[in-house]
Amino acid sequence: MHHLVIGTGPAGVVAAETLRKLDPDSTITLLGNEPEAPYSRMAIPYYLINNIRSEGTHLRKDSEHFASLRIDLRQGCVERIDTASQRAILQDASEIPYDRLLLATGSTPTRPPIEGMDLPGVHSCWTLEDARAIIAGAQQGSRVVLMGAGFIGCIILEALARRGVDLTVVEMENRMVPRMMNEHTGGLIKTWCEQQGVRVLTSTRVNGITRAGAEDGLVGMTQRIVAGQARTDDGALRVALNSHDDIIADLVICATGVKPNVRCAAGLDTDHGILVNEYLESSATHVYAAGDCCQGRDFSTGQYSVQAIQPTAAEHARVAATNMVAARSHKHRGCLNMNVLDTMGLISASMGAWEGVEGGDTALVRDDARFKYLELQFADDVLVGANSLGFTQHVGVLRGLIQTQTPLGAWKDTLMRDPTRIMEAYLACAQPAVARSPA
Ligand SMILES: Cc1cc2nc3c(=O)[nH]c(=O)nc-3n(C[C@H](O)[C@H](O)[C@H](O)COP(=O)(O)OP(=O)(O)OC[C@H]3O[C@@H](n4cnc5c(N)ncnc54)[C@H](O)[C@@H]3O)c2cc1C
Structure with missing residues (x-):
């Protein structure tokens, strides 16, 4: 039996390990498309504040871990899957056959369709590569605009504030963490952040980003003393807002949401994510889905929705792997949607x-x-x-x-x-x- 797992995030790693435990004689291939050892995005904030090095984000610290479990960890990007011949076709045109396939491809940050999102100095905060760019650009005193104050935005906010940057948060909804907190509590979190020196603009949109130019009297002309060092504004960005004056920033971080990676699942039934049943089977025979890419059952509503959180990824992975080994042996009763957030020392939680x-x-x-x-x-x-x-x-x-x-x-x-x-x-x-x- 050959189990192929696409995606080396928490869902893929937990699934591969569960498969090995339940199916000792099988062949397991774990395939990811990031040039890193399997790591946890959840640990990125600790890397941003220098609490850990990049290796500290790795899901398994022992470099021999996967080899010792006879899990063949490989790099490659799957372009599409052919469910009729049971093969994954990679970008380099190579093919990997499978008996059982798990799609654990996670999600990708979305970017609003506005001018300037591809300028140097504009980043998402989703991958270790993003984190490295942010560390380089977010020095003490740097002017940083954070677009989006959702769950991930607020996690990043905490890390940026600890890096000592001059931070402005721009959120288009009328409160912070709008999908997790009500108007009152979202408002209290805003007040809390403002009291800690962070500027928070709610009900505000970024209309576009441009390079700050000579007409701004900035490039190569303005010198500021930041953390005792002289800096020019060369490379600065002008962030235009719908309801406030423009902001000049050294770095813009976009945290406006994520969307499930369903591209290589073309041909399967999808909605927001890959549609699955209570066994985490997709609409194609022998193909399962788990984690951020999967529209799984919600414990509270009984409905099928995407829950882009790590505990759900791990739970999906265990259930899917169990069913990959013994078909329909484990029903998934649904994951509890739960978020706990530390925003500059203020702990908030929403669940169910x-x-x-x-x-x-x-x-x-x-x-x-x-x-x-x-x-x-x-x-x-x-x-x-x-x-x-x-x-x-x-x-x-x-x-x-x-x-x-x-x-x-x-x-x-x-x-x-x-x-x-x-x-x-x-x-x-x-x-x-x-x-x-x-x-
Ligand atoms: C900064 C940050 C902080 C977070 N904090 C928390 C937190 O505190 N609590 C929490 O619960 N969640 C948190 N999350 C969310 C959490 O990280 C995700 O829910 C989790 O990573 C989902 O795991 P996954 O395995 O489904 O997907 P991912 O971790 O995204 O892994 C998917 C993998 O699949 C690979 N892949 C995608 N497409 C292909 C392809 N075609 N071919 C090959 N490989 C492919 C990707 O490159 C990736 O390596 C945070 C996320 C971020 C970015």
Whole structure:
């Protein structure tokens, strides 16, 4: 049996390892198109702030790891797959036959269709190569514009702020992390960042980027002293906004979203990502999908959607690999959509049906002055979602209660009055031997 895994991110790596565990005699090929050892994008922020070197991002630190598992790790870019003859066709026209194929091709950053996105000094922050360019350009005191304050944008924001740059964040929605936090909490995160010296422009669009020219009185003329060193503005960029004055920047980082890599899945059923069933099988026989490229089942809604987060990639990978070895042996019950974010020391979290469900109840406690907010969403007496700010100790408990769908009984009314008693509710309800009724 030959298992071919395309993509060397967390989904591909976890799948290859799971395949080896479950199918010791098989041949496994793990193919990626980045000139790096398999690495975790999640670790890039630590690299940006010099907490780790680039090797620290590698998913497996031992250079012999894949060879020792008899996983053939290769480089090459798959152009298309031929599902009739069960072959992957690479850009260099070579072919790799497979018995079972996993598409774990991840996603690619999107860029808005505006002038100047291809100028030097404009980068995404998605790959290690991007990170190297950002490290070179984002020195202490550099003027940096960050386009997008979504989940990934806010992660990058934290790292940039720690690099000591002069940072402006431009977000077209009316708040930060709009797909993760409501208007109120997104607004609180903005206030928090502003208090730490970051300029945040919400409800603002970048209209275009140009090289700052002589007409700006800049190129080769203006000298600034940054971190004790004289710098000219040669190479500076002019960022035009729809509702504010233009900004002169040394570096622009675009974090306006990602889209699943489905190009080599041409011929398969796709929507936003590659469509799969509850076994993570695609519409083609013996072809599976996992991770950011896959439109898998959401635990909370039961619907199929793309969840571009690493825990989902790893869970998909385990389930898909299990079914590649023993067809339809493991049903996927869905991944919990969950994001936890540290924005300059302010921890926010959203999970499950954080915006509530029809006919459900909402419990809320907040203290804006202390940047604290906890909102719980219930369906009957079951916790189905949560949104929090500044409540770090409750994240695991919230997740546990949502995933186990534990009936809270009388504790539900207690939580409606005081959501901060969630830990007590968890301990009481998760351990039935302990008294279940709240005091
Ligand atoms: C800066 C940053 C911070 C992040 N922080 C978090 C976080 O805190 N928490 C979290 O949950 N998630 C985080 N993420 C998101 C997380 O990294 C992704 O959800 C995760 O990488 C998805 O894993 P994957 O294996 O599906 O895809 P990827 O990691 O994108 O890997 C896909 C691989 O497939 C390769 N590939 C694509 N097409 C082809 C082809 N045609 N042929 C061969 N190879 C191909 C790609 O080059 C890539 O190596 C972060 C992402 C970034 C960029």
